[in-house]
Amino acid sequence: MPLPLPPPNATVQILSGAKLWLDDGRQGHTVEGQAVVLEGGLIAAVGAAETLAKRYPKAVRIHLNGGTLLPGFIESHAHVGELGAMTRQADLGGLRSEAAVLDRVKAWIAANPDGWIRGRGWDQNLWPGQAFPTLKELDALTGDRPAYLERVDGHAVWVNSAALKLAGITKDTPDPAGGRCLRDAEGNLTGVLVDMAKELMWQKLPKQTLAEAEANLLAGLRRLEALGFTSADDLDVPALDLKAYRALQAKGKLPIRVFAYVHHDDDAAVKAELAQPRTKALAFFQVQGVKFYMDGALGSRGARLLAPYADEPASQGLWVMDPARVQRDALGVMKAGYQPALHAIGDGGNRAALDLLEADLKALGHAPSAPPRIEHAQIVTDEDAARFGKLGIIASVQPMHCTDDHAWTPARLGAGRVHEAYPWRRFLQGGAVVCFGSDAPIADANPFMAIPAAETRQDASGDPPGGFNGDQRMNREESIRAYTLAGAEALGRAGQLGRLAPGEAADLLWVDTDLGTVPPEAMRALKPGRMWVGGRETRE
Structure with a gap:
């Protein structure tokens, strides 16, 4: 207790x-x-x-x-505020059909009669046919009350017509850089916004208060503590959450240690944090670095691939940020003594991340105070997997993504490159540090579920037989290290914890x-x- x-x-x-x-x-x-x-x-x-x-x-x-x-276990990749906020939204995770999702939303509406309809966790890959949802059914359920339902990966959102109207998004709205508004054959909006297209809607959502931010962070941290974590790396932290963390720290309420990575687009917060020397002594809260995005997610076909998707030949995915901008800004982060953490999922996104970090490390001219990290590193060519260790770049991976996504990943990649998925053994063979996180609330944060996933490459029901790319399994020693010593190395804090x-x-x-x-x-x-x-x- x-x-x-x-x-x-x-x-x-x-x-x-x-x-x-x-x-x-x-x-x-x-x-x-x-x-x-x-x-x-x-x-x-x-x-x-x-x-x-x-x-x-x-x-x-x-x-x-x-x-x-x-x-104590180190959770190397979580979204703490979002994890805590799950208690205030409709939980749509694991549901096996669109109808089941709508039933869950209906029940939430009955219990929450006012304001925006909020939910998270739907995954069309679990539904018959695997098609993205559309406006028709959501509009019929929600009427004039705006609805905002995030996909499981947080890289797409399903909204209704009332929400689109509030945001001024119409058939004629162009796709923003790094995002897509999904449309039907006639060019009409379907209600699904991918990656940076979400930003068109995000600005219309009710703004969170400081008290709400504190409550969400505390709920998320208590959930992680209950699972055995004594430290958590919080990725993509906005300015309000930074303020909330410091308020909780001042009150002595933080139950575990937090290493924060500031949201890249929050220019004022990034500048303010980088102007201060990075805290090298251990505290219960410290800003560790800045989070950047190379691409989107595989499930919503936003991950950037070197060649087109096998199941969508017209697309190679998205660049969420311009790689040239990431290269410039990541170098600035390292020069300030902080740590860049780059989200990269597709083999194209990972290659670009490795290329720009290699150039940045050369331009820096000395060892960084903390090693740069690539978050997720899900689809990586054999050649690029070997570069992580050579360059001293951390592979920050999430075992539950492998077992959660194994059923549909081959369809995205095709037989010729599915072996690139989750290449943890190749990372280790190349000398890379591999640390474990969950990406919670996107996946289950329980480390006692993730370690078996890493060891077997199978889900809890034993699928797939032999494991998904079973030659990339990690053993018990490596898996515990990924939650302990490697988690400290990923922070540049080996010798401290x-x-x-x-x-x-x-x-x-x-x-x-x-x-x-x-x-x-x-x-x-x-x-x-x-x-x-x-x-x-x-x-x-």
Whole structure:
């Protein structure tokens, strides 16, 4: 159960009685008979339990009665405010037909009779025929009340005629750069807006208040804490959320650490943050870098491919941002001592991201303070997969995307390049750091679901047989590292957190089983146990 955060104190604690997960970057494994000493928010010592008990005779001793004690998990890619906001919208995830989505929206309308109709999570790839929805059915349900229903990936939205009218979007509205307004054969709007076309509608949505932003962030962080995370990388943070985070920090309400990446288009916020030296000491909140977008998402055919989509030969996807602008701005971010994080999903988007980051690293002339990251890195040629390690670029990946999307990804890519999808083994073979996140709320944030997904490349029902591109599986050691040490390396903070090692943050997670040997199918049922953040126990 969650505990209130006590004030920091100098109490020394010795945690013993569990196997410890130790990782020196070359090998991760469990050991028995050892203990961890926590003091002043840090790990003071790791060693033989009896020896440490004699060295610290006045310490508070906590016996864990078996299980595994490991570094707290780092969620390397989440959208925290959006995760928290899911409690205030219609949850449309996992529904197997358009009719089921509309039924869920109908129920939400009955419970929320005023204001905009909001929902998120629909995925036409799960429906019979896999066609995008249209205005007709949504208009019949919603009438004159505006509706805004985000696709599962957040890269497309289904709106009704009332919303289009409010935004002034008509048949004659041109597609914006980096976006598409889907149309029927006669050129009429269908109500689906992809990538930057969403911005035409976004400006008309009710503006969030600071109190609402704080509530959403806190709800999202508590959800991540409940899953075993002691740190979270929040990608694409707007100015209001930055203000809300700092307010929560000042009130001592942040339950876990947050590393924020500012939304690239918020020019004033980006300039203000980059003008300040990046915080190198660990705190509960720090701005880490800036998030950029190369392309869109595969599910809405916005991911930029090197060759046309197999199931839409007229399209190669979108450039959400001009690569030349990303190259210029990412270099500025690195020069300021911060970290660029580039969303790239298609093989075209990833190649462009690698090319521009290679040029930026050369222009920088010295090692960056934190390595540049490519977020998602979903479809990557064999040649480009090897470049991640050579260039020192982080591969920030999400195992649940692989297993959630395996059924329809081959149709998008075709037989000749489907092997490019989720090439985690090739990243590792090339020497790249691979860290794990979820992209929550787009996918389930539960790490005990993601680790089996990485190990088997299968969903919870065992599909597909043999795993989707099963040769790209990761093993248990690599998967735990991707949530711990590699997560710290992805932040340029190895040595500060991510290991059970003296001098590192006392951020720890205990589970009541041997995490090194529990089978993947049993791991999916695991729940996190006791947790410490900065040496303070937050769950018991």
